Amino acid sequence: MRFVIDRLIYVLTLWLGVILTAFVIFQLAPNDPARIALGPNASQQQVEAFRTELGLEKSLGERLTRYGKELAQGDFGRSFGDRRPVAPEVLKRIQTTVALALLSTIFTLSYLVACIMAQLREETRLFTSVMNFLLTAMPTMFSGILVILFVSQYYPYSYLTGSWIRIDDWLFLIPAALVLAFYPMGILGIIVEDEIGRVNRLGFVRAAQARGQGPVNVLWRHKVPNIMVPILATFANQLPLLLTSTFVVEIMFSVPGIGTLLLKSVLDRDLPMLQGILIVSASFTLLITLAVEAIYPLIDPRVRQ
Amino acid sequence: MRTDVHRGKRVALALTAAAVACAALPLLAPFDPLVVGIGPRLGTPGAFHWFGTDELGRDVLSRVLYGTAATVSISVTALFSSLAIGVVAGALAGYYYERWPDRIFLWVTDFLAAIPFIILIASVLSLWGPGLIHAYIVLTTVIWASPARVMRAEVIQTLPREWVMADRVAGLSDWRIMTRKVMPQCMNSAMTFSLAYLPDVIALEAGLSFLGLGLQPPQPGLGKMIFDGMANITSAWWLMAAPAAALFLVVLAIRFVADSWI
Secondary structure, three states: HHHHHHHHHHHHHEEEHHHHHHHHHHHHOOOOOHHHOOOOOHHHHHHHHHHHHHHHOOOOHHHHHHHHHHHHHHOOOOOOOOOHHHHHHHHHHHHHHHHHHHHHHHHHHHHHHHHHHHHHOOOHHHHHHHHHHHHHHHHHHHHHHHHHOOOOOHOOOOOOOOOOOOHHHHHHHEEEEEEHHHHHHHHHHHHHHHEEEEHHOHHHHHHHHHOOOOOHHHHHHHHHHHHHHHHHHHHHHHHHHHHHHHHHHHHHOOOOOOOHHHHHHHOOOOHHHHHHHHHHHHHHHHHHHHHHHHHHHHHOOHHOO | OOOOHHHHHHHHHHHHHHHHHHHHHHHHHHOOOOOOOOOOOOOOOOOOOOOOOOOOOOOOOHHHHHHHHHHHHHHHHHHHHHHHHHHHHHHHHHOOOHHHHHOOOHHHHHHHHOOOHHHHHHHHHHHOOOOOHHHHHHHHHHHHHHHHHHHHHHHHHHHHHHHHHHHHHHHHHOHHHHHHHHHHHHOOOOOHHHHHHHHHHHHHHHHHHHHHOOOOOOOOHHHHHHHHHHHHOOOOOHHHHHHEEEHHHHHHHHHHHHHHOO
16 A cells, blocks of 8 residues: 555656646747747737737746646646637547557457467467567558558548447547557567567476366466566557557548647647647556556566565 | 677667668669659659659659668667667666665656657657757657666666676776676667667657658658658559658668567
8 A cells, every 4th residue: 555655656746747847848948939829920019918928928936836727727728729728629639549549459459369379389370470570560650551552542431420439430440540559569469479488488387288288278377477567568668659659640540639639739839739738648648657557466466565 | 589798789780880871872862852843743653763753843762762861860870879878877777776866767767758759859849940950859868768777677687696796806896897897798788679679769750750840841851751642642652652661671671680680
């Protein structure tokens, strides 16, 4: 229990660090945010007025208090682009991104199960080995283009209706989720291969075989529980990079998630929106990290002590 | 994976060779990648323009070669710099295991893992202005944490070994043991890891370029070419396919070297 509380406090400091970083990045920018927002054609008075509205005239301490207060109320400011509040837009977009990530996690997990089963026979093991190599050798941009060129034209579901109850929306996400899953599939597949190879040499596997247990039983009861920790650790390590490919995939398949919003905000130099995206995505990553850490004691009894 | 002492040197050699080979790619370019109207607009691939021409009549093959050179050289230099930072930071953290430098190190690396790289980089670059140097600096600041963690873990495992004890007994100073004995040993792992990490760095760089934050037009960047090619996906598939294939070949080559030679 003590450990759990320590851990939560630690993650809380990380989260505060993220919020502070978002503040620092946007406050200490060498370029004037008001000038960025209004463009080069705005008059000096307009820029001054906007600076006052954003509170840039005040001291750094006052700005930080105001920033903290607004965040505590769930107010991320207004977009420079269309002057709408940032928070609802980011929250709406992140639903789509989470749905996409969820779907691709399901694909990854199914592949992982197939990969583990394939370890039973030498031919299938070799096959998955080659598959894993190819999957990790393909950058997301490359596999995305392959799917767009050869599959998307014939794929009937080409837009998002926005209601997750309907199956159409999930069907629309399938090609994108599949492309997104390719790289983690390969990486985790390689880990499965390596770790099963490592576990195969250990005594308890031989002991289980000697007791006359079937290969499937030995695999799932004795080997798989022992390779779960490295798999989970690899998955957690991949997270920050995984988000990069998520955004690329979203833009390629025009999925209206955080990635497309990020692209738009970068093009418009929409600072409040970027700030909102930064904070919300980092919060999600931290939550996932916490969830992963909570799984460790479930799969490895040694961690419980 | 073979475990001999020269592994780190081989990785360094492979990385340098890759960087030099890619920097030399522009020499193969048949045309100037920036000259507009060298061929027809959206010309199909053929004997004269192997990968066709783009919407301004520029030769796509030349642009892909220049773009690959830029992507790989930025990625490899950023990787080398992050490796230098990571080795020092990781060794310090490993030496001061569970004392305050280690705690600070863990906090910072956890913090970097919490922020999605691409968003951080995109935010910084859209404020500071995009460009090659800025992309390199920001890329290095976010990616050093992974090699550093590998280095730290390796140092923590190495320090209690008998041969380190023997050096202590022989009266070598901690500084000498760390810099002359432990760090060279542990760097092998960090180097090997960094080669496996390179595809991720390249993907990150291409992602930056994809968002328009890498090399600025008219200079060709692989990600940017793919992004621009999406506008003509139905009429001119080669605009998108050529840079994507180049990216694939680069990553494939790295994976082959990492799997078979290192």
